[in-house]
Amino acid sequence: MSNSKLNILTKGFFKENPTLILVLGCCPTLAVTTSVVNALGMGAATTFVLLMSNMLISALKNVIPDKVRIPSYIVIIATFVSMIDLLIQGFLPSLSASLGVFIPLIVVNCIVLGRAEAFANKNTVFDSLLDGLGMGIGFTIALTLIGGIREILGSGSFLGFQLIPAEYNMLIFVLAPGAFLVFGFVMAAVRYIVNKREEKKKHCAAE
Amino acid sequence: MDKLLHISGSPHVHSDESVKKIMWSVVLSLVPAFLVSVYYFGLPVIILTLVSIGCCVLFEYLIQRYMLHQKPSVDDGSAVVTGLLLAFNVPSSLPIWIMVVGALVAIGIAKMPYGGLGHNPFNPALVARVTLLIAFPVQMTTWPVPTPIWGFADAVTGPTTLGLIKEGGDLTQLPSYVDMLIGQMGGSFGEVSAIALLIGAAFLLWKRIITWHIPVSFIATVFIIAGIFHMANPAEYVNPMIHLLSGGLILGACFMATDMVTSPTSPWGMIVFGCGCGLLTIIIRIFGAYPEGVSFSILLMNAVVPLINKGFKPKQFAH
Numbered sequence: 001m002s003n004s005k006l007n008i009l010t011k012g013f014f015k016e017n018p019t020l021i022l023v024l025g026c027c028p029t030l031a032v033t034t035s036v037v038n039a040l041g042m043g044a045a046t047t048f049v050l051l052m053s054n055m056l057i058s059a060l061k062n063v064i065p066d067k068v069r070i071p072s073y074i075v076i077i078a079t080f081v082s083m084i085d086l087l088i089q090g091f092l093p094s095l096s097a098s099l100g101v102f103i104p105l106i107v108v109n110c111i112v113l114g115r116a117e118a119f120a121n122k123n124t125v126f127d128s129l130l131d132g133l134g135m136g137i138g139f140t141i142a143l144t145l146i147g148g149i150r151e152i153l154g155s156g157s158f159l160g161f162q163l164i165p166a167e168y169n170m171l172i173f174v175l176a177p178g179a180f181l182v183f184g185f186v187m188a189a190v191r192y193i194v195n196k197r198e199e200k201k202k203h204c205a206a207e
Numbered sequence: 208m209d210k211l212l213h214i215s216g217s218p219h220v221h222s223d224e225s226v227k228k229i230m231w232s233v234v235l236s237l238v239p240a241f242l243v244s245v246y247y248f249g250l251p252v253i254i255l256t257l258v259s260i261g262c263c264v265l266f267e268y269l270i271q272r273y274m275l276h277q278k279p280s281v282d283d284g285s286a287v288v289t290g291l292l293l294a295f296n297v298p299s300s301l302p303i304w305i306m307v308v309g310a311l312v313a314i315g316i317a318k319m320p321y322g323g324l325g326h327n328p329f330n331p332a333l334v335a336r337v338t339l340l341i342a343f344p345v346q347m348t349t350w351p352v353p354t355p356i357w358g359f360a361d362a363v364t365g366p367t368t369l370g371l372i373k374e375g376g377d378l379t380q381l382p383s384y385v386d387m388l389i390g391q392m393g394g395s396f397g398e399v400s401a402i403a404l405l406i407g408a409a410f411l412l413w414k415r416i417i418t419w420h421i422p423v424s425f426i427a428t429v430f431i432i433a434g435i436f437h438m439a440n441p442a443e444y445v446n447p448m449i450h451l452l453s454g455g456l457i458l459g460a461c462f463m464a465t466d467m468v469t470s471p472t473s474p475w476g477m478i479v480f481g482c483g484c485g486l487l488t489i490i491i492r493i494f495g496a497y498p499e500g501v502s503f504s505i506l507l508m509n510a511v512v513p514l515i516n517k518g519f520k521p522k523q524f525a526h
Contacts, residue, residue, distance in 0.1 A: 170343065172338055172341040188320075
């Protein structure tokens with residue numbers, strides 16, 4: 001794999017992380033990250049939809065008329081979301097119960113539509129596949145990070161294993177305000193690292 | 208040489224007021240309430256207050272020194288005031304480690320990320336109090352019964368006045384007005400004594416650190432609306448005097464809502480701010496899920512302060 005292909009894949013992990021840098025898909029980020037399991041499930045479902053819809057939209061980009069492209073994308077995305085929704089309902093009923101309406105809501109997730117509009121309708125099928133995969137993994141990383149912090153602080157457990165006794169749990173981190181707090185601080189930390197890196201790069205270029 | 212005229216830029220009139228002086232005056236004004244709570248709740252009050260102040264100052268110093276790389280300005284006393292007010296807003300039976308978490312929230316989330324003193328849109332002590340209330344609902348609503356000796360038998364807990372009303376308990380158990388005035392009732396340890404708080408507020412008014420607008424409009428709004436409800440249905444809604452003297456109303460109206468950083472600047476703006484706080488407080492108390500709404504209402508009104516400031520600009524001359 002050439003360097004540029006690798007770059008398309010990995011840019012979503014950190015440099016253009018959809019949640020933490022591009023700030024897309026805030027709704028599922030805030031809503032489902034109460035535990036690591038939920039975060040992983042949501043991340044995997046979104047990655048699947050991203051991958052498939054990016055590929056199909058990229059393949060059909062010359063067929064879809066420009067004026068009706070957004071409705072067409074929605075139909076394609078909704079198809080894959082229905083598939084993954086039924087799959088999760090069938091094989092992982094407990095995950096389906098805890099994610100609830102947020103699986104169907106992947107249809108209107110701005111990451112999926114954003115990548116279709118910004119990347120898939122301009123690039124080849126293989127590049128779009130890599131982009132969808134990278135962005136999906138980046139989304140999963142961000143969700144798992146936020147979910148992990150919230151689960152450890154809020155319920156005192158990680159992946160369901162109790163680490164901290166119940167009397168030391170801070171309920172606020174399981175509730176909505178905790179989601180905003182953790183999201184904000186994780187974002188600030190990522191921004192700090194990115195800024196540090198850029199400074200270093202500039203420094204190197206100057207020398 | 209001293210015959211020469213000194214020429215300098217404006218301002219030409221100086222006052223000897225400084226942030227430091229104001230903050231220490233606020234600390235001084237809270238001393239009566241502190242002494243009363245020590246009398247009623249004993250040693251835990253002293254420990255919690257010292258822990259809260261110490262942690263607030265320490266966290267502010269550490270964040271300024273090692274994260275922001277600024278010259279620490281903890282000697283301005285603002286962290287001491289935050290710590291003191293935060294401690295006043297918790298029950299005296301609170302575990303010490305929760306107090307430390309509260310101090311971290313006040314300084315590390317509500318104050319320093321916004322840029323420190325003068326830049327925080329929300330009152331840090333109240334943000335910490337509300338965070339603790341949501342994070343530790345059990346520990347934050349276990350109210351020890353005040354025992355007016357140096358009682359170490361603090362295992363007895365009871366409801367607060369407002370808690371009793373909210374749960375529809377036996378209203379004959381409500382404390383008498385005298386008890387509520389001097390502080391003989393359950394509650395966060397700094398809020399119980401109305402008289403001690405009013406002495407402190409009078410001192411601040413005399414020193415012109417606060418003006419009458421916010422406390423009076425805040426308390427009057429609560430009193431009037433509670434009075435209307437009481438007149439409409441005395442069986443269901445309690446006397447407005449009880450609303451006035453119970454919970455954190457006086458502490459909130461005189462010491463929290465009047466925080467210079469997070470309240471409007473013009474007199475009419477302050478009155479709108481105070482009325483808004485009062486309205487939200489009574490709505491939460493009567494219709495809300497929580498028995499007490501002072502801290503939520505002040506925080507909500509903090510959020511609209513920029514809007515109020517925009518609406519009530521002082522008149523510009525020579526324009």
